[in-house]
Amino acid sequence: MNVQFKLDIPEYSKRSSQLISDAHALYQEIGCDRTTLPKGAFGSDRPISLVFAGQYSAGKSTILKALTSFDIATGHEITTEGARAYDWHGVQVVDTPGIGTGRRPEHDEISYKAITDADLLVYIVTYAGFDELIAQDFRELLIDLDKAGEMILVVNKMRDADSGNSPEQRTIISEDLAKVTDPFTPDQLRIVFVDALAYLKSEEIASEKPERARRLLEQSNFAELVDTLNTFVEQRGMVARLTTPLYQLRDSLDTTLQNQKVSCGDEDVDILEEQLCRERSIIANAMHDIEATVRQIYTTTALDIREEGRKLADAIAECTSEADAEYLAKKSYNHVDSLSEDCGARISKAIQNRYDKCQDSLDEFYASEFSQDLRIHLEAKQQAGNPIVSKILQPDLIAQGSGKVVSSTIGTDVAAAGLRAFSGSKVHQLVLDIGHFFGHSFKPWEAVKWAKRINVAGKALGVLGVVLSIGLQAKDDYGSEKRRCEMRTNRDSVRVSFNKAAGALEEQCASGLRKLLNESEVFQPRIDTINKQLDDIRELRRSKSATCDSLFKAIKNCQELIEEMHTAFPA
Numbered sequence: 249m250n251v252q253f254k255l256d257i258p259e260y261s262k263r264s265s266q267l268i269s270d271a272h273a274l275y276q277e278i279g280c281d282r283t284t285l286p287k288g289a290f291g292s293d294r295p296i297s298l299v300f301a302g303q304y305s306a307g308k309s310t311i312l313k314a315l316t317s318f319d320i321a322t323g324h325e326i327t328t329e330g331a332r333a334y335d336w337h338g339v340q341v342v343d344t345p346g347i348g349t350g351r352r353p354e355h356d357e358i359s360y361k362a363i364t365d366a367d368l369l370v371y372i373v374t375y376a377g378f379d380e381l382i383a384q385d386f387r388e389l390l391i392d393l394d395k396a397g398e399m400i401l402v403v404n405k406m407r408d409a410d411s412g413n414s415p416e417q418r419t420i421i422s423e424d425l426a427k428v429t430d431p432f433t434p435d436q437l438r439i440v441f442v443d444a445l446a447y448l449k450s451e452e453i454a455s456e457k458p459e460r461a462r463r464l465l466e467q468s469n470f471a472e473l474v475d476t477l478n479t480f481v482e483q484r485g486m487v488a489r490l491t492t493p494l495y496q497l498r499d500s501l502d503t504t505l506q507n508q509k510v511s512c513g514d515e516d517v518d519i520l521e522e523q524l525c526r527e528r529s530i531i532a533n534a535m536h537d538i539e540a541t542v543r544q545i546y547t548t549t550a551l552d553i554r555e556e557g558r559k560l561a562d563a564i565a566e567c568t569s570e571a572d573a574e575y576l577a578k579k580s581y582n583h584v585d586s587l588s589e590d591c592g593a594r595i596s597k598a599i600q601n602r603y604d605k606c607q608d609s610l611d612e613f614y615a616s617e618f619s620q621d622l623r624i625h626l627e628a629k630q631q632a633g634n635p636i637v638s639k640i641l642q643p644d645l646i647a648q649g650s651g652k653v654v655s656s657t658i659g660t661d662v663a664a665a666g667l668r669a670f671s672g673s674k675v676h677q678l679v680l681d682i683g684h685f686f687g688h689s690f691k692p693w694e695a696v697k698w699a700k701r702i703n704v705a706g707k708a709l710g711v712l713g714v715v716l717s718i719g720l721q722a723k724d725d726y727g728s729e730k731r732r733c734e735m736r737t738n739r740d741s742v743r744v745s746f747n748k749a750a751g752a753l754e755e756q757c758a759s760g761l762r763k764l765l766n767e768s769e770v771f772q773p774r775i776d777t778i779n780k781q782l783d784d785i786r787e788l789r790r791s792k793s794a795t796c797d798s799l800f801k802a803i804k805n806c807q808e809l810i811e812e813m814h815t816a817f818p819a
Contacts (some may be wrong), residue, residue, distance in 0.1 A: 255315065256478045256816055257296065260490055260809070261338035264289040268497055274802065275504070278795055284500040286493035289338045295334075296486050298477075299342040299366035303382050304374045307404040310444040311504055314470065331720050341368070363389065368480060369399045375409040375421055383428045390432065391740045394554060397751050400480055401429070401437040402473065407446055413467050431744045438480060440473045482817045483755075488539065491813060495532060498806045499525075505786070505799040510751035516625045521785045526613065528778045534606035535771050539761060541598045546757035550593040550750040556580050556587075557746025561739040584746070586754065587754060595757065596682050603770065685768070765816070779807055 255655040268286055275282045290296065300308040312318070316336050332343045344362050363369060371386070378386060389395045405422060406413035411420075418441050422434045429437060447468035449462040480485070502525050567573040613619060767774045786800045 255339075255474060255481070257481050257486060258316075258337040258339045258429075258492070260813055260816075261289045263809055264490055264494060265803070267809065268493065271497060271501065271802055274798055280504055284503070286496045289493060290489045295335075295340045296336055296481075296489065297340045297342060297365065297367045298370065299344060299362050299368070300370045301344045301363050302370075302372035303374065303378075304345075304731075306374050307444050308372050309343050310448070311370070311372060311402065311404060311442070311473075312341060314444045314447045315474075316341060332587065342382050343602055363395070364393065366398065367486065368484065369395055370402055370477075371399055372402045372404055373425075374405045375403055375417075377421065377424050386428060387740075390429065391743055394743075394747055396432055396437060396744070396747060398484070399437055400476055401425075401434060401439045403439065403441045404444055406441050406469070407443045407467055413441055413443060413469055431741050433742075438476055440476050441469055442473050443468045444470070481791065483758075486815060487817045491810060492536070494806055494810050494813075495536075498803060498810070499529065499532075501799055501806065503805045504784075505796060505803065508793060508796050508799070516622060516629065517785055517788070519622055520626065521782060523619065524778050524782055524785075527610065528775055528782075530606060530609050530613065531771060531775055531778075534602055534609075535765055535775075538599055538602050539601065539765065542595050542757065542761050545598065546591055546754055549587055550754045552587055552749055553584055553750040554743075556584055557743045560746070561742040564742060565739055584749070589650045590759070591753065592686075595686070599682055599764070606770070682764070685764040686757070772814075 265288065268289060271285050272282055274280075275285065300312050302308055311332075316334065318334055318336075334341050334343070335710075342362050369389075371389070373382070389399075403418075403425075406417070407660070408419045411417035421441070422439065425434045425439070446464045447470040450464035450468065453464075454461040506525065507521055557580075560576060563576050564573050567576065764771070783804070786796075786803070790797045790800050
């Protein structure tokens with residue numbers, strides 16, 4: 249009973265890298281230019297980084313070893329001298345020294361550098377929770393470095409707890425951890441309770457003692473950790489970095505296949521292949537442009553919101569009266585409202601502009617002499633009952649350029665149903681209902697009902713009332729430890745409130761963007777239709793050339809991997 253859990257991203261990265269490597273080898277064999285192929289599995293020069301940090305001897309290296317199967321030194325002494333990066337199928341996983349041991353101060357600096365640069369952070373503690381020093385370091389990460397949105401909190405060595413890895417024990421530990429994580433709850437930090445040694449032991453004895461191995465596996469709760477990591481990766485938009493080079497690979501293979509000049513048995517269908525590839529390229533480019541532009545708008549807005557929170561938190565600490573604090577708070581809220589409204593308006597405008605450009609490009613392309621001549625030839629062959637053409641031009645397969653077209657465009661002739669795109673659809677006259685995907689009001693800021701209430705120590709308190717007055721009452725006593733703690737609580741609460749709002753804005757915008765691209769008939773569904781047609785065409789030519797057969801298989805494998813990833817990470 250050997251159960252191996254795998255993160256999706258490293259697995260998909262491995263398969264993507266293999267497809268790209270195979271394509272490079274094929275191009276070299278057939279003498280094609282390899283500069284059009286992607287160089288690696290990610291759409292940037294830097295791989296995704298997954299950093300493991302936390303307490304000394306909390307089991308960081310053990311968890312990393314269990315996840316990756318790497319031979320990593322583990323033990324009760326300090327086994328990690330520096331930040332060690334491992335290439336895990338294209339994903340950079342980083343093991344760091346323990347934080348705040350007091351024994352090796354240089355380790356803290358090494359760890360914090362790795363944490364600062366991390367895309368994703370796995371922070372590990374034991375069932376015993378935080379000591380005073382680690383708690384302080386953790387809060388610096390959580391509040392000062394704003395790492396809550398990039399963090400998974402893992403509690404390790406759960407078998408050593410009084411009640412083991414039981415629901416009751418988890419509740420007790422969560423309540424204790426909340427004293428340090430406040431104003432975030434442990435659940436908001438995606439807390440997972442595991443026992444890495446139990447998992448490794450289950451792997452070790454799986455063949456000899458399957459029942460014992462099963463119990464250890466259950467106690468380890470490693471499946472939940474893997475699921476949490478996969479969900480976290482998807483939410484942070486990391487998947488797009490994998491699909492981008494796959495689209496580039498597919499486009500290059502498409503072009504190379506067309507250049508092989510091997511006919512499928514019908515010259516017009518050969519030309520149709522080029523037609524479809526060009527249409528798909530127009531739509532895909534529009535999708536990539538929309539995704540990049542929209543993501544830039546809402547991530548920049550989120551950064552501005554977080555910065556406004558920092559400014560307000562610092563300014564409140566210097567206020568000498570509650571009236572001054574109230575004035576500053578209202579000013580910040582109004583500014584953030586304005587940022588949110590502007591974000592929604594800019595996103596809507598950007599999408600509509602790029603949608604219109606896409607439609608205009610398609611209309612121009614299908615109104616060209618090239619497209620119109622091809623349409624006439626294909627329509628004649630379809631009416632004559634040509635079996636190849638009839639198979640490809642099934643109703644609604646080549647329909648409507650990239651969106652719905654009124655029937656009057658070319659009439660209602662059934663024979664022409666599969667040729668509507670060639671008339672020049674003028675679908676830009678149809679309005680893309682952006683509100684359907686983003687919400688009709690599309691006011692991201694309204695998704696967060698925080699503006700006049702902030703959570704402090706689990707209690708909802710008016711930001712313009714009780715919370716601020718706590719610290720202000722002690723303003724005269726600047727040396728007071730009580731005042732310092734209260735004012736830090738106030739600052740932290742304000743920062744976290746703004747950070748939560750920024751995160752909610754990002755989440756709403758990202759969700760709307762995914763729905764728009766994957767559900768609108770304009771984009772991914774149309775590309776899926778084109779891919780089906782291209783598959784039909786290429787099946788006809790597979791047997792005519794060994795090179796074409798290899799290219800076709802490479803395209804099909806690439807497309808299947810893209811579709812599999814879309815299924816694994818649905819909108």
